[in-house]
Amino acid sequence: MTHILITGAAGMIGRKLTEHLVSQGGLNGKSIERLTLLDVVAPPQPAGFAGKIDTIAADLSSPGEAVKAVAERPETIFHLAGVVSGEAEVDFDKGYRVNLDGMRCLLEAIRATGNGYRPKLVYTSSIAVFGAPFPPSIADEFHLTPLTSYGTQKAIGELLLADYTRRGLCEGIGIRLPTIVVRPGKPNRAASGFFSGIIREPLAGLEATLPVPETVVHTHASPRAAVGFLIHAAGLARDKLGARINLSMPGVCCTVAQQIAALRRIAGEAVAARIRRETDPLVARIVEGWPQRIDARRARDLGFEAESTFEEIVRIHIDEDRGGSFVA
Amino acid sequence: MTHILITGAAGMIGRKLTEHLVSQGGLNGKSIERLTLLDVVAPPQPAGFAGKIDTIAADLSSPGEAVKAVAERPETIFHLAGVVSGEAEVDFDKGYRVNLDGMRCLLEAIRATGNGYRPKLVYTSSIAVFGAPFPPSIADEFHLTPLTSYGTQKAIGELLLADYTRRGLCEGIGIRLPTIVVRPGKPNRAASGFFSGIIREPLAGLEATLPVPETVVHTHASPRAAVGFLIHAAGLARDKLGARINLSMPGVCCTVAQQIAALRRIAGEAVAARIRRETDPLVARIVEGWPQRIDARRARDLGFEAESTFEEIVRIHIDEDRGGSFVA
Numbered sequence: 001m002t003h004i005l006i007t008g009a010a011g012m013i014g015r016k017l018t019e020h021l022v023s024q025g026g027l028n029g030k031s032i033e034r035l036t037l038l039d040v041v042a043p044p045q046p047a048g049f050a051g052k053i054d055t056i057a058a059d060l061s062s063p064g065e066a067v068k069a070v071a072e073r074p075e076t077i078f079h080l081a082g083v084v085s086g087e088a089e090v091d092f093d094k095g096y097r098v099n100l101d102g103m104r105c106l107l108e109a110i111r112a113t114g115n116g117y118r119p120k121l122v123y124t125s126s127i128a129v130f131g132a133p134f135p136p137s138i139a140d141e142f143h144l145t146p147l148t149s150y151g152t153q154k155a156i157g158e159l160l161l162a163d164y165t166r167r168g169l170c171e172g173i174g175i176r177l178p179t180i181v182v183r184p185g186k187p188n189r190a191a192s193g194f195f196s197g198i199i200r201e202p203l204a205g206l207e208a209t210l211p212v213p214e215t216v217v218h219t220h221a222s223p224r225a226a227v228g229f230l231i232h233a234a235g236l237a238r239d240k241l242g243a244r245i246n247l248s249m250p251g252v253c254c255t256v257a258q259q260i261a262a263l264r265r266i267a268g269e270a271v272a273a274r275i276r277r278e279t280d281p282l283v284a285r286i287v288e289g290w291p292q293r294i295d296a297r298r299a300r301d302l303g304f305e306a307e308s309t310f311e312e313i314v315r316i317h318i319d320e321d322r323g324g325s326f327v328a
Numbered sequence: 329m330t331h332i333l334i335t336g337a338a339g340m341i342g343r344k345l346t347e348h349l350v351s352q353g354g355l356n357g358k359s360i361e362r363l364t365l366l367d368v369v370a371p372p373q374p375a376g377f378a379g380k381i382d383t384i385a386a387d388l389s390s391p392g393e394a395v396k397a398v399a400e401r402p403e404t405i406f407h408l409a410g411v412v413s414g415e416a417e418v419d420f421d422k423g424y425r426v427n428l429d430g431m432r433c434l435l436e437a438i439r440a441t442g443n444g445y446r447p448k449l450v451y452t453s454s455i456a457v458f459g460a461p462f463p464p465s466i467a468d469e470f471h472l473t474p475l476t477s478y479g480t481q482k483a484i485g486e487l488l489l490a491d492y493t494r495r496g497l498c499e500g501i502g503i504r505l506p507t508i509v510v511r512p513g514k515p516n517r518a519a520s521g522f523f524s525g526i527i528r529e530p531l532a533g534l535e536a537t538l539p540v541p542e543t544v545v546h547t548h549a550s551p552r553a554a555v556g557f558l559i560h561a562a563g564l565a566r567d568k569l570g571a572r573i574n575l576s577m578p579g580v581c582c583t584v585a586q587q588i589a590a591l592r593r594i595a596g597e598a599v600a601a602r603i604r605r606e607t608d609p610l611v612a613r614i615v616e617g618w619p620q621r622i623d624a625r626r627a628r629d630l631g632f633e634a635e636s637t638f639e640e641i642v643r644i645h646i647d648e649d650r651g652g653s654f655v656a
Binding site: 159 | 468471472474475477487490491494495571
């Protein structure tokens with residue numbers, strides 16, 4: 001029997017993770033007795049779960065909120081809450097408050113709980129912790145020199161997580177997600193949003209804007225793979241992980257042109273033709289500073305798995321978010 | 329004409345830097361009109377300075393103090409204030425408050441000043457940002473995986489400095505000091521204190537304790553070199569530095585046995601015999617996780633200079649802190 005807390009539970013990955021946990025009813029061999037779902041807006045109540053569900057609308061960086069969130073001592077915490085890259089770049093204070101102070105408040109709340117409380121804390125970091133110039137492939141020992149405030153905040157979160165873990169205050173693992181595509185629903189304010197938009201919108205019969213050149217190279221994984229990373233991270237034994245608890249996740253590395261070619265192969269020319277090229281200097285500048293190819297050797301060795309082609313990623317979107325069809 | 333703020337001005341490097349600036353009367357070709365010296369205890373008033381001197385007793389992490397410290401818009405800030413490694417490991421809250429919150433308060437105070445205020449901010453980081461296991465020599469692109477809270481706090485300071493600099497809020501440069509030896513005066517609570525103690529105490533006729541094996545390899549520079557790094561950093565043009573503003577400084581890499589051999593060559597066997605071996609598990613564990621050899625290629629290319637032998641370092645201590653003599 002176990003109790004799980006998900007922060008950022010109303011977000012895309014939070015909802016997919018919740019659905020997955022509810023459908024499985026368990027996590028790494030333990031049945032889920034209780035789910036606490038937290039976000040700045042109350043997360044939706046998932047259907048079909050036999051255990052107890054609490055939904056909380058709270059900002060972890062507000063005084064006392066993090067303490068309340070861990071008061072019932074959840075054994076596993078998925079800390080997904082955060083302000084996305086575009087927003088953190090535009091709103092300096094909000095980015096630092098939510099992404100840095102929120103993380104610190106959560107860690108301090110865990111520490112303050114005491115009495116042997118030492119939860120598994122799975123933290124979603126991002127490949128935005130890396131900054132150009134890059135080697136052809138970014139190895140696990142490459143330094144973090146982020147070129148956005150978002151990447152800076154995520155890198156600081158990794159450092160805090162490692163120190164609190166080293167001191168025995170939690171069992172942390174940080175997973176650096178590649179760009180997650182295809183995001184269902186509306187565009188969000190992440191600078192990486194177009195990587196999803198250029199697949200999702202055309203499949204829905206809508207026009208999409210491509211704000212960067214087609215030669216941009218990037219690493220992607222599906223929402224399904226992201227949920228898989230989170231579940232696998234939660235089950236990874238501490239002794240397998242060692243002292244270096246922050247890991248780059250694997251993904252499919254390809255150009256935007258290859259993304260579009262995959263869409264064309266699956267859905268046809270008419271669908272691919274719905275992509276309009278219009279460079280956005282802010283997005284182009286942010287994306288230019290992002291890593292391209294991620295080595296992710298440690299993660300692969302530790303059993304983390306992603307897709308192997310971009311076609312797979314497109315098909316997962318069509319199956320999972322579009323009921324198997326698209327607007328031809 | 330220029331105004332300089334030194335935080336941590338009462339510390340060893342702060343005092344040596346102040347003396348140097350007063351003796352030169354200028355910094356990088358500009359004469360010093362005003363010096364503001366800040367520390368948690370009021371720093372000593374240096375003699376022989378023609379300009380205005382303010383000494384401030386303040387903790388930068390206390391509300392309002394950082395804003396007051398930069399209110400007169402110093403053009404160059406040397407941010408040396410901090411809790412040392414041993415203390416930050418023992419007192420978790422104090423380490424985070426002084427080393428992390430203090431840095432953040434200073435950066436926020438600079439940002440709040442506004443009106444085009446964009447000081448040169450020289451930040452003393454440390455090679456404690458690195459954590460074992462290490463390659464034979466640590467290159468400039470090696471990742472930061474600190475194994476102490478002190479190293480964690482310094483690494484976070486580097487990330488913040490880079491982000492505030494990128495956003496045009498200050499002109500930051502972070503310099504990762506190797507262990508500075510020989511520290512004059514009393515031992516402090518740094519875990520690295522013995523590296524100085526085993527030279528300083530025997531030269532003063534006193535017994536010193538060596539808490540680690542003689543095979544320990546480490547990188548050292550003199551206080552004189554450290555002051556040189558700070559001055560050089562303050563004068564380095566932004567375009568030479570690029571986006572990666574945090575740099576490992578050069579130093580002399582040697583074993584503890586080689587340190588002792590240098591002492592013996594300069595001061596004789598009787599002096600070297602004053603070192604008593606007594607392992608301290610806490611210190612030994614901390615030092616084990618520290619880097620050994622630092623590549624520092626970028627810093628050397630940018631003109632940062634350290635000693636080339638440990639004998640030089642011992643002689644600088646005898647000249648600068650002991651008036652040229654020692655207790656044979």
